[in-house]
Amino acid sequence: MAASAAAAATALLVAIGSERWIGLVPCALCLVERWPYRAALLAALIGLVLPRRLAWWAAGAVLVCVIAAAVAAAVHVGVEQGAWPSPLPQCQAPHFSGGTIAERLASMPAHPSKSCEDPTLVIPALRLSMAGANLLFALAFLCCLAMFLWRSGRRPA
Secondary structure, three states: OHHHHHHHHHHHHHHHHHHHOOOOOOEHHHHHHHHHHHHHHHHHHHHHHOOHHHHHHHHHHHHHHHHHHHHHHHHHHHHHHOOOOOOOHHHOOOOOOOOOHHHHHHOOOOOOOEOOOOOOEEEHHHOEEHHHHHHHHHHHHHHHHHHHHHHHHHOOO
């Protein structure tokens, strides 16, 4: 459970660190991708204080959260690659309503957001975006956690 908590915390720290120290601007899908890691971190921390039998259920909850993280990252990669449109309305072009310039200005968002279709490339030579890196991390986390749960479920009590 400590390793799961560390992995979930690492994902969150990399996302927040890249935003604060490197200056990357997250899009709406980037912000959604963080929620499963927050839930996984909470479940892992709870699992650390539970008795062993109940901790196994907390690990299962972490597994579900990591699957959700992988799905969110896959959706984001698909949006970046143009495979499908973003499911979030925040990723769409703003729709200005009203007839006068003042009404249109009033309907504009307070802060411009980054388009979800614009990949932030971590490794430009490989065309690996932050969402793609998150997908690879989530899949690796998922495989390690699934192997741990499978092996721990086969041990005698």
